[in-house]
Amino acid sequence: MTTSLADIKKTITALERKYGREKNTVSLLAVSKKQSVEKILNLIKQGQRAFGENYLQEALDKMHDDLIVNCGEQIEWHFIGHIQRNKTKKIAEHFSWVHSVESFDIAERLSHQRPEQLSPLNICIEVNLDHEASKSGANIKAIPELAQAINGLPNIRLRGLMTIPKPRESLDAQHEPYHRLQVLFDSLNAAGLNLDTLSMGMSDDFEAAIAEGATIIRLGTALFGARE
Numbered sequence: 001m002t003t004s005l006a007d008i009k010k011t012i013t014a015l016e017r018k019y020g021r022e023k024n025t026v027s028l029l030a031v032s033k034k035q036s037v038e039k040i041l042n043l044i045k046q047g048q049r050a051f052g053e054n055y056l057q058e059a060l061d062k063m064h065d066d067l068i069v070n071c072g073e074q075i076e077w078h079f080i081g082h083i084q085r086n087k088t089k090k091i092a093e094h095f096s097w098v099h100s101v102e103s104f105d106i107a108e109r110l111s112h113q114r115p116e117q118l119s120p121l122n123i124c125i126e127v128n129l130d131h132e133a134s135k136s137g138a139n140i141k142a143i144p145e146l147a148q149a150i151n152g153l154p155n156i157r158l159r160g161l162m163t164i165p166k167p168r169e170s171l172d173a174q175h176e177p178y179h180r181l182q183v184l185f186d187s188l189n190a191a192g193l194n195l196d197t198l199s200m201g202m203s204d205d206f207e208a209a210i211a212e213g214a215t216i217i218r219l220g221t222a223l224f225g226a227r228e
């Protein structure tokens with residue numbers, strides 16, 4: 001089921017109020033993977049600027065599409081997919097944010113390959129909360145040391161943490177992984193980091209994520225409908 005951008009924004013505002021979050025502290029990343037340029041333009045017309053993509057070539061095709069280029073709006077592209085080592089240069093050159101950094105090696109490459117004339121690349125470390133072997137993300141135990149190391153790199157700015165938990169049925173159960181990410185986030189800041197971003201919550205569980213402190217929710221299906 002799809003909802004209009006205006007309705008999603010209203011829902012976010014209502015959830016901020018419901019969970020005692022300050023107004024406008026949750027921002028919306030429109031996840032446009034496998035969605036058409038026409039659908040993206042339609043959201044741009046309604047005022048959406050931040051778009052998330054998972055597959056590098058698909059994202060580059062969209063960025064260079066005449067309709068997107070000619071729309072004249074400043075779009076902020078976020079890379080949220082699994083990062084192959086040989087793709088870091090293009091990612092560093094074409095995106096404002098990367099949510100899916102899971103190793104020092106990848107962060108160091110992005111830092112090294114970020115063009116000088118661009119502002120620092122905003123980075124989140126992806127955390128594997130459910131210890132799923134098949135899933136991407138760094139092990140939760142490795143995060144404190146990894147975050148300190150990445151934070152020292154030039155040309156990037158470590159903004160926070162991201163996670164994709166395994167699906168859970170009830171709203172109650174959905175709180176649990178997001179709560180753990182928030183606790184980890186607070187402990188990193190208490191240890192001296194200056195993080196401001198919790199990238200968590202997707203179409204099926206963003207209410208729990210907002211309740212637990214999400215600052216960016218990543219919605220695909222809820223905004224665009226089923227993917228092609």
Ligand SMILES: *Cc1c(COP(=O)(O)O)cnc(C)c1O
Nearest residue numbers: 031080202203218219220221222
């Ligand atoms: C696809 C994807 C989303 C969006 O998922 P929906 O369930 O369609 O909202 C969010 N985050 C990541 C990392 C994704 O790959």
